[in-house]
Amino acid sequence: MASYQTVPCVNINDEFVDIVSIDVKPGQYVNSGDIVATVETDKSMIDVVAEQAGYVLRIGGTEKEKARVGSILFWLGEAADEPIPEQASDPVATDSVTRQPTAKARALLKRLGLAAGDIPSSGERLSIADIETWLARNGKTVAPAAGAATIARQDPVPAVNGELEALSSEAAGMLHAVTWHRDHAAAGYIEMEYDPKPWEEYAAGYAAEHKLMLSPLLPLLAFRLAQLGRERPTINSTIVNGQRYQYRSVNLGFTVQAGNMLYLTVVRDTQDMDTAQFIGALGEVQRHAMGHKLPPQEASGATLSFSSMARWNVSRHIPILPPQTSLIVAHAAPKNAGHAVLAASYDHRVLTGFDVAQVLQALSQPPK
CATH class of the missing domain: 3.30.559.10 (Chloramphenicol acetyltransferase-like domain)
Known part of the structure; x- marks a missing residue:
């Protein structure tokens, strides 16, 4: 049966990594421990090794582009023509499966005019913390759909002059950990x-x-x-x-x-x-x-x-x-x-x- 390997977590605070190189091609046979790709963050670079032997069925990432930690990087099979499960037909960059939102998250998505598939999920259900992390990572306030109410939990702009700046991937990852602590535990x-x-x-x-x-x-x-x-x-x-x-x-x-x-x-x-x-x-x-x-x-x-x-x-x-x-x-x-x-x-x-x-x-x- 075909199995997949995901984009690795280089450190706890990074939600994305840069794919430096893809070192295999579809149809190629790899042994367990072979280097298949190289990824990096702002502070470090690591080789990604195959966790098991098999034929490369599909590659989910692209060189010189960012990939989300935990998204599917490539598929392996026992035969070069082994089929990939239908539900995994779109494994790149964002989550491979759209998670169902919680009731509160569904209401927030509606107010913002967003779809659940737009937001990556950190767990079995899409949560408010996931939505807030996505907003912070993109460094902007998403305009609500026509006729929709404004976001209920929006921080006021400080009275002192300043500018909004997008969070680094490290800072966004830290925000994700903190919001899990706050909203789940x-x-x-x-x-x-x-x-x-x-x-x-x-x-x-x-x-x-x-x-x-x-x-x-x-x-x-x-x-x-x-x-x-x-x-x-x-x-x-x-x-x-x-x-x-x-x-x-x-x-x-x-x-x-x-x-x-x-x-x-x-x-x-x-x-x-x-x-x-x-x-x-x-x-x-x-x-x-x-x-x-x-x-x-x-x-x-x-x-x-x-x-x-x-x-x-x-x-x-x-x-x-x-x-x-x-x-x-x-x-x-x-x-x-x-x-x-x-x-x-x-x-x-x-x-x-x-x-x-x-x-x-x-x-x-x-x-x-």
């Missing part, structure tokens, strides 16, 4: 202080035993969170169409600041790793991020996340939930405070405050 926040000494001693002992030059404190904390995701599956889930969607893998998101670029890097399948394997995998992902060379599988698919601002001496920060996750833990360790802080943004549709407090308490102590 029932966001809550909890924080607690804890004694950092037991963790510091555990990390120092681990570093001495494994002859590590740098402190493994943050990777060890992140791996403990991944273990809790396996032990307490609810924190490794989300809500889809009114039901809890339980992830099979624990894919740990870990924020990395590389210059002015913030990446949510991802270590996949941590449930199959021991401590040393996780630390090695996270180190590799961090190196890729610092070089702005993250492959798609290391920049998407987080199911549970960890963020630390200890290096900036921040005493508190409230992180934004990555889309389709229910928990992100924030770590802070202000100097000379005598304590450290563990906090969490969480989706109250999935987790209660008690659930999150138990996770933070468990995370505040190193493994026995």
